[in-house]
Amino acid sequence: MSEPARIVCGPGRVPAPVGRWRNTKTIRLRIGSGRRDVHLRLDRLTDSLAASAAAVCVDLLELASYVYAADQALARGGTRQFDYGDRWRRTLRFEVPVRRLEVWNRPDVTATLSECLRELTDDLAVEFHFRSGGSLPSLRQYLFDGVPAAAHHDFEEVIPFSGGVDSLGGAVQEVLLGQRKVLLVGHRSVSKVATRQADLASAVVDAADRGKRPLYVPFDVNKGKALGREFTQRSRSFLFASVSAVVARQFGLNRVRFFENGVTSLNLPISPQMIGGRAGRRTRASCAVLRSSSA
Amino acid sequence: MGHKRLGTLPDTARWRQLVATVADGADVAAVAATTTEAAAAGLDRAQRDPGIAEPFFLLTQVVLAARQPDFAEALRDAGLPVGDAPDVYELSGGFTEAADDRLRRTGRTDLGEMAQHAATEALTALLRAKSANLYETTPEEVRRAARDLSTQAGFATLAHEYLSCFTRRFLTYHLGRELGLHVGGNGVFDDPGAHDAFVDRLGVHCREAASIARSYGGEWYSKQNFQGGIDRPKARRLVTHCLKKLRTELLIRGARDV
Numbered sequence: 001m002s003e004p005a006r007i008v009c010g011p012g013r014v015p016a017p018v019g020r021w022r023n024t025k026t027i028r029l030r031i032g033s034g035r036r037d038v039h040l041r042l043d044r045l046t047d048s049l050a051a052s053a054a055a056v057c058v059d060l061l062e063l064a065s066y067v068y069a070a071d072q073a074l075a076r077g078g079t080r081q082f083d084y085g086d087r088w089r090r091t092l093r094f095e096v097p098v099r100r101l102e103v104w105n106r107p108d109v110t111a112t113l114s115e116c117l118r119e120l121t122d123d124l125a126v127e128f129h130f131r132s133g134g135s136l137p138s139l140r141q142y143l144f145d146g147v148p149a150a151a152h153h154d155f156e157e158v159i160p161f162s163g164g165v166d167s168l169g170g171a172v173q174e175v176l177l178g179q180r181k182v183l184l185v186g187h188r189s190v191s192k193v194a195t196r197q198a199d200l201a202s203a204v205v206d207a208a209d210r211g212k213r214p215l216y217v218p219f220d221v222n223k224g225k226a227l228g229r230e231f232t233q234r235s236r237s238f239l240f241a242s243v244s245a246v247v248a249r250q251f252g253l254n255r256v257r258f259f260e261n262g263v264t265s266l267n268l269p270i271s272p273q274m275i276g277g278r279a280g281r282r283t284r285a286s287c288a289v290l291r292s293s294s295a
Numbered sequence: 296m297g298h299k300r301l302g303t304l305p306d307t308a309r310w311r312q313l314v315a316t317v318a319d320g321a322d323v324a325a326v327a328a329t330t331t332e333a334a335a336a337g338l339d340r341a342q343r344d345p346g347i348a349e350p351f352f353l354l355t356q357v358v359l360a361a362r363q364p365d366f367a368e369a370l371r372d373a374g375l376p377v378g379d380a381p382d383v384y385e386l387s388g389g390f391t392e393a394a395d396d397r398l399r400r401t402g403r404t405d406l407g408e409m410a411q412h413a414a415t416e417a418l419t420a421l422l423r424a425k426s427a428n429l430y431e432t433t434p435e436e437v438r439r440a441a442r443d444l445s446t447q448a449g450f451a452t453l454a455h456e457y458l459s460c461f462t463r464r465f466l467t468y469h470l471g472r473e474l475g476l477h478v479g480g481n482g483v484f485d486d487p488g489a490h491d492a493f494v495d496r497l498g499v500h501c502r503e504a505a506s507i508a509r510s511y512g513g514e515w516y517s518k519q520n521f522q523g524g525i526d527r528p529k530a531r532r533l534v535t536h537c538l539k540k541l542r543t544e545l546l547i548r549g550a551r552d553v
Contacts, residue, residue, distance in 0.1 A: 081305050082336075084405040086404070088405075
């Protein structure tokens, strides 16, 4: 059985652990630019959009970034020995400072979050403990490379755009065939993927009719080198769904379209050794995030 | 999104023996026996894993529910979230949810997941086969099919199917790390079709090996119902016993064919 881990997020002093978490391994995560930090950066939003971001949206962005980084900071066992999933399935407790404590402490919100992440990551348990964050930064602090406000109008929906064949196919279908003006929200986890993703987004923009050109909204969320212990990134679609939901909310849109291939959506294993969440369960969990964020 | 990782076999004498057995083009019986020996610790662990017995216990509750005047209500009492007239797919979905719910409480492992899938596969296959007709299957036909499985002979078939599916999943869980490396080039499988044919033969072998538990499972079911009913500890003892017998059977069959 893997050792339970307590993940203390955000600035300030580490709160004293309580109950059964007293003697467990503790990981500290902060958003910043150092080797042990979680890196968060958004591009292509206007200053005014960022300034008007609801506090709960900024909370969600930070929360998704912490979850994504912690998922990679805690190893899930090797690929050599047979431990029948003991180390693959972890028990995690996130302690996160938030701006809207009354929202995050709602039982339906914490239950949906825990269930969604447990399903997505295949961990045994994912708990959340929220605390009041005091003076946390606004979305503007994470905004770089803003664009003029004139660029933002008439969008119909958001498409999470990794640059893989599923989301690229979806972008082509929506923009070129469906003639919809969309926002392509792209996660850049590493720089070598960023260039390819930007090239593909540009190709879609160039091929679109003049009035239907999509806006590519890339964001960077990754962890400092010292935090990298696990590469499976089961929680990446939670991050994608969360950022897409926030972008949709900022643009006043109520539709995010996730394009996935059917094999992944149905969680069909590609090999008998791929048991449970190792084959990926992103579609169901993504739906849960988007449903909750629209509520 | 995210990355998948495929494992390789541990570098120990027993697993190296398995690699050599596969590379030599040995038949399924020998490969199954060598895998069983190498994965002995996993089989031992399976006997203690509550996740193995739980789906089996749930199978007994589903077929017993078919003997009640209100099948759907009895299924709900057993923990399956189904409507008033479940078809095969709703029943299978409800079964998966109920097993999921229990696994969440007992602690989820790969062995438990394999058992859950094996039980769902066995139940779905038998209900579908028994209720199939030229037209759409009605909920009443599904109930009748489930009731057929609630007799001693019917439950023997279900227990056999469950153990056969679990054995196949258990063996391919380990073999999946190696078999694919022998496709094409100088490998023993000329192409993916030859690989799949081997896995199919392995499935037949597992079914034959699991038949040792067939009549025993039926008799156990009948006896327990006569003696006050089936509970989780009883179901667990039966599964433990069957896994021990299966292990011996796989080793004997391998030795016979080598």
